[in-house]
Amino acid sequence: MKHFYFAVLFLLFTIVLPAQVKDLEQEIMNYQESRSQLISKGRRLLLDKFMEGDIEKVKEVKDYLLNEVQNEDYVALFPGEVWMIMYWTGEHEDLPGKIVRFERDSMANYQRKIFPDRDLLYTKLIERSWEQLQMLEDKILDSSLDTASKDFLLLHLNFMVSGEPLMKLSQEEVNMMADLYLETHPESPYEDYLRNNIRYRYAPSKWAFGFEFFSGFGMFTGELGEMYNNHGVFGVAFDVEYNKFTLYLRNYIGFAKTKQDRENGGVFWSKDSPAMMFFPEASLGYAVVENDKIKLSPFAGIGAANIGPVTTDLEQTPELEALEVGFAASYTLGLNLNIKLGWDTNYLLTNNDDKSYWYLRLRYGYTMPQFNDYPMHSGNVHHLTIGFGGVYRGMKRSL
Structure with a gap:
């Protein structure tokens, strides 16, 4: 009995399935042309008539696609295609308004629509328009538009045909x-459109950021010079620039030796022991001279000062920490000279016009540590360093 039911079900399945497939095939065969197919055929017809020079038919097909086919879901013709067609059909009176309205509405409205298949309509419109540019310009000049609108269309036409492809x-x-247009027509209603969509000019940003690796030499004065010998310096710096001002953030590390024995609470730091200096700094400079070769900036700022045993000695004899001097406040001033190297920055950056550059930096500083609470530590520090670094100044759209 069970086998009988299976046989009946199998027989029904083999009869119903081909019938369903047949119905679906018939539905597909009888399916009317979709809007996408209509757009595709309309664009092909428009392109063929344009290549044949039948401009009257081109206008007819264009109007049909825009008025009867294109809707809130489908794009039949892109704005650039419509504009180029209107240059050919002589619909100049409506063209400026269409161009400006699209700029105001933006591409956001198009991103949610179904686009037509890729074809060569726009490419052929541009190619043929370039070949017949003088004729199209004459048609604009012969139109009934005012002078500002005519000049706007002349500029827009040249902008369109000069771009891709x-x-x-x-x-x-x-x-x-x-x-030239903006100078000739200072009160033009198309000024905003030109500045935002046709004229692309960039200027260096007021802000810039830089870095530097430096090394050099430091010399103590006063009692500091009696306690420690002159020292080598190295460090890293970061710059933040705004117009002619530069904020220098520097990490100054120096290594010297003690020139005398020191004692504190029974802890001895013997003569000729290695000592480390740490003078972090934040200073503000102002460029008094800047050109393509150099940038000269006096600066002044504040920071901190610390002198003590090196890390290895502190690990071996932790009691030496009692002989550290600082951290104490410090003041600094000096002169900063960037020598611009003129090296190409295009391999790192997108535009050499942004005034980014590599440099060698010569820097003299005079630091005044406030070691008032530490006996035998009055004095200041002269330091001269040479560094290598770079400054990145981005580009900003200039309207």
Whole structure:
């Protein structure tokens, strides 16, 4: 009995399944052309008629696609394609408004729509427009628009045909045309559009950031010079620039030797023992001279000062910590000279115009540690360092 039920079910399945497939095939065969197919065929027809020179038919197809096919879900023609077609069809009176309205509405409205398949419509519009640029410009000049609108369309047309895919004009050439328009028509209603969408000019940012690795020589004065000998210096620095001001953040580390025995509470730090100096600094400089070769900045700032045994001695004899001097406040002033090397920064950065550069830095500083609470430690420090580093100054869009 069980085998009988299985046989009946299998028979029904083999009958119903082909019938369902047949119905689906029939549904597909009878399916009307979708909106996407209509757009694709309409674009092909428009392209063919454009290549044939039938501009009247081009306008007819363009209007149909925009008015009857394109909707809130589907894009039939992209804005750039519509603008280029309107240059050919002579619809100049409506064109400035369409261009500016699209800039105001932005691409955000298009990102949620279904785009047409890729084709060569825009490419052929640009290529043919470049070949017939003089004719298209004459049509603009013969239109009934006011002078400011005519000049705007002339600039916009040249901007469109000079870009992708032909790249006939550089951005700087387009910028010069835009500058001329803005000078000629200072009250133009298209000024914002030009500044935001056609003229792309960048200026170095007011802010810049730098780094430096340095080494050099330090010399104590006064009682400090009697306690410690002159010392070698190394460290790292970070710069923050704004206009002509620079904030220097420096980590100054020096190594010297004691020139006398010291004692504190029965703990002895013997003569000729290694000593380490730590003078972190935050100073503010102002560029009094800056050009393509050098940057000269006097500076002044505050920091801290510490002198003590090296780490290995402290690990062996922890009691030596009682002989450390500081941390105490310190004041510093001096002169900073960046020698710009003129090396290419394009392999690291995107634009040499951003005024980024590599440098050698010569720096003289005079540091005044406030060791008033420590006997035999009055005095100051002269230090001269040479460093290598770089400054990165980004670019900012100049409207």
